[in-house]
Amino acid sequence: MPAQLxxxxxxxxxxxxxxxxxxxxxxxxxxxxxxxxxxxxxxxxPATAERFATIAVGPTTVVAAWIVGGLVGDEMPLxxxxxxxxxxxxxxxxxxxxxxxxxxxxxxxxxxxxxFTSGTGLVALAAIAELWNDHHRATWPAEFGERxxxxxxxxxxxxxxxxxxxxxxxxxxxVILSAVVLCALLLDEYLxxxxxxxxxxxxxxxxxxxxGVVMAGAGDLIVLFLGLETxxxxxxxxxxxxxxxxxxxxxxxxxxxxxxFSSAFLLYGxxxxxxxxxxxxLHEIRLYLASVxxxxxxxxxxxxxxxxxxxxxxxxxxxxxxxxxxxxxxxPTPVVAFMASAxxxxxxxxxxxxxxxxxxxxxxxxxxxxxxxxxxTLLVGAVLxxxxxxxxxxxxxxxxxxxxxxxxxxxxxxxxxxAAVVFYVAAYAFMVIGTFGVLTVVSGPGDxxxxxxxxxxxxxxxxxxxxxxxxxxxxxxxxxxxTGFVAKFEIIGAAVEVRSFWLAVVAMVSxxxxxxxxxxxxxxxxxxxPADDSESSDDAPVERVHPAAGLAIGxxxxxxxxxxxxxxxxxxxxxxxxxxxxxxxxx
Numbered sequence: 001m002p003a004q005l006x007x008x009x010x011x012x013x014x015x016x017x018x019x020x021x022x023x024x025x026x027x028x029x030x031x032x033x034x035x036x037x038x039x040x041x042x043x044x045x046p047a048t049a050e051r052f053a054t055i056a057v058g059p060t061t062v063v064a065a066w067i068v069g070g071l072v073g074d075e076m077p078l079x080x081x082x083x084x085x086x087x088x089x090x091x092x093x094x095x096x097x098x099x100x101x102x103x104x105x106x107x108x109x110x111x112x113x114x115x116f117t118s119g120t121g122l123v124a125l126a127a128i129a130e131l132w133n134d135h136h137r138a139t140w141p142a143e144f145g146e147r148x149x150x151x152x153x154x155x156x157x158x159x160x161x162x163x164x165x166x167x168x169x170x171x172x173x174x175v176i177l178s179a180v181v182l183c184a185l186l187l188d189e190y191l192x193x194x195x196x197x198x199x200x201x202x203x204x205x206x207x208x209x210x211x212g213v214v215m216a217g218a219g220d221l222i223v224l225f226l227g228l229e230t231x232x233x234x235x236x237x238x239x240x241x242x243x244x245x246x247x248x249x250x251x252x253x254x255x256x257x258x259x260x261f262s263s264a265f266l267l268y269g270x271x272x273x274x275x276x277x278x279x280x281x282l283h284e285i286r287l288y289l290a291s292v293x294x295x296x297x298x299x300x301x302x303x304x305x306x307x308x309x310x311x312x313x314x315x316x317x318x319x320x321x322x323x324x325x326x327x328x329x330x331x332p333t334p335v336v337a338f339m340a341s342a343x344x345x346x347x348x349x350x351x352x353x354x355x356x357x358x359x360x361x362x363x364x365x366x367x368x369x370x371x372x373x374x375x376x377t378l379l380v381g382a383v384l385x386x387x388x389x390x391x392x393x394x395x396x397x398x399x400x401x402x403x404x405x406x407x408x409x410x411x412x413x414x415x416x417x418x419a420a421v422v423f424y425v426a427a428y429a430f431m432v433i434g435t436f437g438v439l440t441v442v443s444g445p446g447d448x449x450x451x452x453x454x455x456x457x458x459x460x461x462x463x464x465x466x467x468x469x470x471x472x473x474x475x476x477x478x479x480x481x482x483t484g485f486v487a488k489f490e491i492i493g494a495a496v497e498v499r500s501f502w503l504a505v506v507a508m509v510s511x512x513x514x515x516x517x518x519x520x521x522x523x524x525x526x527x528x529x530p531a532d533d534s535e536s537s538d539d540a541p542v543e544r545v546h547p548a549a550g551l552a553i554g555x556x557x558x559x560x561x562x563x564x565x566x567x568x569x570x571x572x573x574x575x576x577x578x579x580x581x582x583x584x585x586x587x
Contacts, residue, residue: 021131021159021164021165022159023124023127023131024124024127024128024131024173024177024213025210025213025214027120027123027124027127028120028121028124028206028207028209028210028213029206029207029210031116031117031120031123031124031206032120032202032203032206032207032210034116035113035116035117035199035202035203035206036199036200036203038199039113039198039199111188111191111192111548113184113188113199113202114184114185114187114188114202114548116202117180117184117187117202117205117206118180118181118182118184118185120180120206121177121178121180121181121184121206121209122181124177124180124209125174125177125178125181128165128170128173128174128177129174131165131170132167132170161219161220161281161283162218162219162220162223162281163214163217163218163219163220163223164217164219165217166217166577166581167576167577167578168216168349168352168353168418168422168577168578168581169213169216169217169349169353170577171422171426171573171574171577172216172345172346172348172349172422172425173212173213173216173217174426175341175342175345175425175426175429176209176212176213176216176342176345176346177209177213178429178430179209179337179338179341179342179345179429179433180205180206180209180338180342182337182430182433182437182552182555182556183205183334183335183337183338183341183342183433183552184202184205185548185549185551185552186333186334186337186433186436186437186440186548186549186552187201187202187205187332187334187335188546188548188549189334189440189441189546189548189549190332190333190334190440192546193445194242194244194332194445194446196241196242200237200241201238201241201332201335204234204235204237204238204241205234205238205338207230207234208230208231208234208235208238208338208342208343209231209342210230211226211227211228211229211230211231211232211234211346212227212231212342212343212345212346212349213227213346214226214227214230215227215228215231215346215347215349215350215353216345216346216349216350216353218282218350218353219281219282219283220280220281220282221270221273221274221280221281221282221354222270222280224350224353224354225263225266225267225270227346228263228266228314228346228350229263231343231346232259232263232314235255235335235338235339235343236252236255236256236259237252238252238331238332238335238338239251239252239255239327239330239331239332239335239339240252240253240255240256240331241332241335242332244446245330245446245447247329247330247447248330248331248332249330250326250330251326251327251328251329251330251331252330252331254323254326254327255323255327255331258313258322258323259313259323261313262309262310262312262313262314262320263310264310265306265307265309265310265313266306266307266309266310266311267310268306269302269303269304269305269306269307269308269309269310270303270307271303272299272300272302272303272306273285273300273303273304273307275299275303276294276297276299276300276303277289277300282353282354282357282358283358285358285359286357286358286359286360286361289358289359289361289362290361300362301362301365304355304359304362304365304366305369307354308355308366308369308370308373311347311350311351311354312373314343314344314346314347314350315344315347315348315351315403315406315407316344316377316399316400316403317373317374317376317377317400317403317404317407318373318376318377318380318381318400318404319376321377321380321381321400324396324397324399324400325388325393325396325397327339327396328340328392328393328395328396328399329390329392329393329396329450332447333392333436333439333440333443333447333450334436334437334440336392336436337432337433337435337436337437337440340395340399340432340433340436341428341429341430341432341433342429344399344403344425344428344429345425345426345429348406348410348421348425349425351410352410352418352421352581355370355410355413356410356413356417356418356581357581360413363413367411367413370407370410370411371411371500371503373404373407374404374405374407374408374410374411374503374506374507375404375503375506376404377400377401377403377404377407378401378404378405378408378506378507378509378510379404379506379509379510379513380397380400381397381398381399381400381401381402381403381404381510381514382397382398382401382510382511382513382514382517383513384397384400385397385398385400385401385514385517386513386516386517386520389451389452389453390450390451390452391439391450391451391452391454391455391521392439392447392450394452394517394521395432395435395436395439398476398514398517398518399432401510401514402424402428402432402476404507404510405424405487405488405491405507405510405511406421406424406425406428406491408491408492408494408495408500408503408504408507409421409424409490409491409494409495411495411500411503412494412495412497412498412500413498414494414497414498415578415581416490416493416494416497417491417494417495417497417498418578418581419490419494419571419574419575419577419578420487420490420491420493420494420574421491422573422574422577422578423486423487423490423570423571423574424487424488424490424491426570426574427475427483427484427486427487427560427563427570428476428484428487430483430555430556430559430560431472431475431476431483431484431556431560432472432476433552433556434468434472434552434553434556434557434560435469435472435473435476437549437552437553437556438465438468438469438472438553440549441462441465441545441546441549441553442454442455442458442462442465452520452521452524453524453528455521455524455525455528456524456525456528456529457525457528457529458524458525458528459525459526462545464545465545465553466525466526468553468557469521469522469525470522470525470526471557471560471561472556472557472560473518473521473522474518474522475560475564476514476518477511477514477515477518477519478511478515480564481561481564481565482560482561482564483559483560483563483564483567483570484560484564485564486563486564486567486571488507488511490571491507492504492507492508495507
């Protein structure tokens with residue numbers, strides 16, 4: 001007892017932290033705070049003032065970054081670039097970039113909130129890129145004390161081992177932040193059309209992204225749960241924020257109720273894991289499971305099952321998918337794009353971090369359950385998608401089927417499988433953002449035109465949008481020369497490598513069934529006859545796409561085609577992010 005009292009009386013040493021390591025989160029949090037404070041003071045900007053304020057976002061951001069960089073020195077992102085090329089040339093380079101950006105933004109007439117949010121996302125992406133460079137040359141910082149034995153990954157400027165950026169978390173965080181940049185541009189088109197004024201959507205998007213980044217880099221179950229709740233609560237509100245649409249309110253309510261239920265499962269599973277292992281730290285749990293034989297592991301297995309239920313809800317795995325069609329149909333379309341890309345990426349990042357890495361010693365126990373989930377998710381998503389008439393519901397079930405493909409990579413529990421998961425998540429994020437971007441433009445006020453019949457003759461009315469939608473759908477079907485083909489090939493290859501042949505066959509059958517769905521939409525776009533023939537006549541005026549939405553769709557299209565033709569860079573990025581996760585072995 002005296003020894004225990006002496007141990008308790010020792011001072012608790014807080015974990016070391018680094019501002020540079022936290023810079024992506026700091027940028028998102030500060031961006032959200034500044035936007036809400038600015039718009040709280042100025043409710044609505046006149047058109048001319050908004051243009052000048054939008055142009056001024058760039059210089060203001062650079063000046064703020066310059067001041068912060070001077071305070072913390074070489075720890076800030078871009079400090080190395082400034083040191084290499086010199087302060088003068090660094091200033092000249094930024095001045096040229098700002099002039100071009102100002103001219104571009106001034107002619108686009110994009111809203112201040114959208115440009116500010118996208119700019120914040122780009123700055124956070126720059127921080128991720130700088131941390132990626134540090135990741136290749138990083139060592140365990142001396143001020144953190146002795147490096148923990150068996151620590152997985154190579155954390156870069158982290159909060160101890162509770163939150164860190166290794167290669168895997170950096171790539172997944174990059175996907176989440178890319179979704180912020182593109183979805184913010186889509187929101188500008190949507191909010192203008194719906195006459196919704198206010199920064200709430202953008203602020204919630206940045207906060208949600210911050211939660212997703214925390215999930216990707218969490219080294220502790222409590223940290224992971226905090227990130228998940230930050231992400232989830234923000235998205236619940238975003239789904240219901242179009243208060244004039246009853247469908248939006250219904251979507252937000254359903255998502256909240258079922259999401260809270262799944263969070264309870266996840267939290268209770270964490271409690272059971274703590275009871276079985278005596279720790280919530282993922283690295284310590286992995287070491288414990290690798291060195292100790294648990295004779296009575298019922299509590300641990302029950303905890304794993306409940307955590308799988310909680311995370312399965314976030315990635316829309318069957319049978320935890322029932323919220324997906326209703327929420328996708330009712331929520332604002334740009335919010336759905338964010339949910340299908342960023343939220344799904346964060347969910348799979350957590351799933352890989354917890355199961356594939358931490359509980360790898362128990363892979364014979366949890367991989368069969370994941371295999372069954374993958375099979376059900378693949379088949380149910382593909383089959384139910386083809387019987388829908390609403391395009392957003394079709395894409396909801398399509399998203400479920402894609403989640404099944406990613407679960408096949410998770411089930412492999414190998415370096416190749418995890419690299420395939422990273423590639424698939426990144427590729428799918430751009431495909432689905434582009435798809436919902438086109439729907440944002442053509443759905444009309446109140447998202448009323450989302451039925452398959454509403455896309456009839458779209459090629460005659462808007463040929464560019466029809467072509468973009470076709471490419472995105474073909475990419476999701478896995479047609480060669482697109483990122484979708486490479487992603488599916490890598491997933492199936494990973495399943496074959498670990499001899500999960502039956503799962504690979506189910507995945508290929510699901511891909512064939514899903515192809516029918518996408519071709520059905522394409523045929524409607526090109527061969528369907530619109531109800532109002534005047535809309536497709538040669539004399540009908542061609543509506544212009546809002547510049548912000550057009551830019552987002554164009555970027556997504558370039559990534560989908562470009563990395564489909566030359567997949568090497570993104571494949572190499574995914575491969576380099578993985579090896580340290582499996583330093584202690586794999587399945």
